[in-house]
Amino acid sequence: MASQRRIDIEDLGDVTVARFVDKKILDENNIQIIGNQLMDLVDVDGRRKIVLDFGNVEYLSSAALGNIVKLNTRLKSVGGKLVLCSIRPEIHEIFKITQLHKVINIQGTQDEAVAGM
Amino acid sequence: MPMSSATSFEVTIPSDTTEGLRVQARILDLIALHGFSERDTFGIRLSLEEAIVNAIKHGNKYEDAKVVRIAWRIHDGELYVEIEDQGAGFDPADVPDPTAPENLDRPSGRGLMLMRNFMDGIMYSEKGNFVAMRKKRSS
Numbered sequence: 001m002a003s004q005r006r007i008d009i010e011d012l013g014d015v016t017v018a019r020f021v022d023k024k025i026l027d028e029n030n031i032q033i034i035g036n037q038l039m040d041l042v043d044v045d046g047r048r049k050i051v052l053d054f055g056n057v058e059y060l061s062s063a064a065l066g067n068i069v070k071l072n073t074r075l076k077s078v079g080g081k082l083v084l085c086s087i088r089p090e091i092h093e094i095f096k097i098t099q100l101h102k103v104i105n106i107q108g109t110q111d112e113a114v115a116g117m
Numbered sequence: 118m119p120m121s122s123a124t125s126f127e128v129t130i131p132s133d134t135t136e137g138l139r140v141q142a143r144i145l146d147l148i149a150l151h152g153f154s155e156r157d158t159f160g161i162r163l164s165l166e167e168a169i170v171n172a173i174k175h176g177n178k179y180e181d182a183k184v185v186r187i188a189w190r191i192h193d194g195e196l197y198v199e200i201e202d203q204g205a206g207f208d209p210a211d212v213p214d215p216t217a218p219e220n221l222d223r224p225s226g227r228g229l230m231l232m233r234n235f236m237d238g239i240m241y242s243e244k245g246n247f248v249a250m251r252k253k254r255s256s
Contacts, residue, residue: 026166028134028174059159061166062231066224073222090159097234098227099216 006034009041015117016041017110019053025060035067039074048080051113055086065098072104081105085113125190132177132185137169140187144198151191153254160235161196161252167228168200168248176202176246194254195237199247206245 010017018041025031041047052068072082083105087095095101107113124147130136145162153161169185177183183203190197213220215227233239238251 026162027138028170059162061163061170062225062227063170065227069222069224090156094163094231097231099221103221 004033005037006030007037007041012114015049015051015114016045016047017051017053017114019055020057023056023058025057025064028063031061031063031067034064035070038067038071042071042074042078042080048075048078049117050075050080050082051110051117052082052084053086053110053113054084054088054091055110057091058088060091060094062098065094065100068104069100081117083107083113083116085110124192125188127186127188129184129186132173132179132181132183134170134173137166137173137185141165141169144189144196147189147191148196148254151194151196151254153196153252157252157255164232164236164250164252165198167232168198168250171228171248172200172202172204172246175207176204178204195251196254197249197251199249201247204246206242206247208245209241 006021008019008021010019018038020034022030025034041050050071068084075082085107086109087106092106095104095106105116107116126143128140130140141162144165145158148158148161169187172185173179177185186199186201188199209229212226212229215221215223215230220226232250236250236252240249241247
């Protein structure tokens with residue numbers, strides 16, 4: 001059974017902008033689906049420059065962070081790049097508490113993130 | 118006007134994260150009634166998610182025969198939550214520091230740190246299958 005798409009994709013040249021559909025990335029089942037869809041962008045579609053847009057996201061859990069870390073590691077391993085953008089302050093605090101802002105590129109707006117590629 | 122008397126609830130749920138989300142919703146409804154701020158609510162929701170998923174996934178290992186007990190109350194503007202699973206427990210001191218440079222690329226192990234940051238207090242039982250958390254309403 002095909003799982004519902006949890007990420008909207010937009011291509012801007014060779015940059016892929018992936019936008020979360022969900023406001024709350026909390027449910028374990030959803031997180032598993034999102035994780036698979038993110039990895040497919042690299043492993044199935046062969047995308048290498050990905051901007052992950054958090055504009056819709058109001059909540060996320062540590063399991064969701066795990067998916068982003070995995071995607072970042074995967075992209076690095078194939079010479080690609082991940083940039084995050086449009087993160088609201090509460091979510092940004094999560095990245096700072098966990099110090100992930102030191103290993104993951106976070107920009108302000110989507111335009112800044114695309115330019116940063 | 119927030120009530121000053123204690124309001125207590127207790128439920129037992131199967132090892133199913135969808136059931137966990139239902140309990141979260143009940144607790145969030147209650148703190149809304151008691152005037153907790155958006156920022157308080159953000160941290161409480163995140164901490165509940167982490168603790169309940171830990172109990173179901175790592176504690177009970179999704180076993181059908183095991184349940185999770187969740188109790189909560191609000192008294193004098195403070196939320197207190199207990200979550201107990203039927204697993205073998207764990208020692209929080211054994212969880213590696215996720216912010217250590219060698220652990221930053223690890224996909225897991227950040228939940229406990231987030232709970233400690235967003236709640237005012239976190240206490241584990243000696244066995245490690247019971248956690249109590251508290252959060253005072255911001256003034």
